[in-house]
Amino acid sequence: MDKRIENHIEKLNKLFKYIQEDIEEFNFKYGIPIKSEILEDIENDKNLRRLVDSIISNFSKIQTILGEKLFKEVLFFANDISDKNLSFIEILSVLEKENITNRINWKKLKNIRNNIAHEYPDELEEMANNLNIIFENILFLEKSFQNITNHYKKAKEFWD
Numbered sequence: 001m002d003k004r005i006e007n008h009i010e011k012l013n014k015l016f017k018y019i020q021e022d023i024e025e026f027n028f029k030y031g032i033p034i035k036s037e038i039l040e041d042i043e044n045d046k047n048l049r050r051l052v053d054s055i056i057s058n059f060s061k062i063q064t065i066l067g068e069k070l071f072k073e074v075l076f077f078a079n080d081i082s083d084k085n086l087s088f089i090e091i092l093s094v095l096e097k098e099n100i101t102n103r104i105n106w107k108k109l110k111n112i113r114n115n116i117a118h119e120y121p122d123e124l125e126e127m128a129n130n131l132n133i134i135f136e137n138i139l140f141l142e143k144s145f146q147n148i149t150n151h152y153k154k155a156k157e158f159w160d
Contacts, residue, residue, distance in 0.1 A: 002077050005152055008070040012062060012145055019058040023135060026051045032135050036128040052131065056116055059134050062141055063113050066148070067106070071095055074148050078155035100151055101144040109137055 023032070030038050030048065042049050071091055075081045080094050092103035112133050115126070 002073065002156075005070065005073050005077060008065055008073065009149055009152075012065055012070065015058050015062050015065070016142055016145065019055060019062065019138060022051050022054045022058070023138065026055065033132045034128050034135075036124040039124040039128055042124075052127070055131065055134060059138075060113055060116070062145075063109065066141065066145055067110070070145075070148055071100075074152045074155070078151060095144075095148075098151060100147040102140075105137065105140050106144070109133075109141070112137075 026032065026034075029051075038048070039052075042052065067088070072081075072084055072086075075091065075094055075098075076084050080098065081091070086094075089103075092101070092106055095101045096103050112130050116130050
């Protein structure tokens with residue numbers, strides 16, 4: 001059993017729970033897909049601001065742990081790679097070969113994360129577009145997480 005992998009899985013389970021709760025609350029109160037007009041009141045609506053910040057923060061954390069840690073750790077554990085210093089592009093190629101994730105979708109989401117990091121509060125249309133992309137793709141991230149977790153379990157059974 002690899003403790004680092006187990007810790008990443010545990011953290012991701014919590015983060016997916018949090019983001020799902022926030023998305024459900026967001027949908028109930030503001031509707032999805034979001035229109036940029038809703039965000040015009042973000043400065044005065046503390047709940048809206050809290051939800052947007054939480055969704056963006058958890059989305060970024062999920063991508064970081066899944067993309068920069070768990071993928072690499074599991075592939076190394078399962079002997080799919082022999083070097084943890086492979087580039088992310090190389091890791092994505094192995095993941096795609098193993099039917100764990102899709103590199104084109106992953107790159108798109110990574111770009112969204114970078115866009116969000118450079119977003120300004122007055123760019124409401126862009127913020128709304130990025131939030132809608134997050135809402136549309138959270139299931140893709142969950143599926144990638146489930147796939148890598150299943151890959152880990154199979155490797156663990158093999159090695160035990």
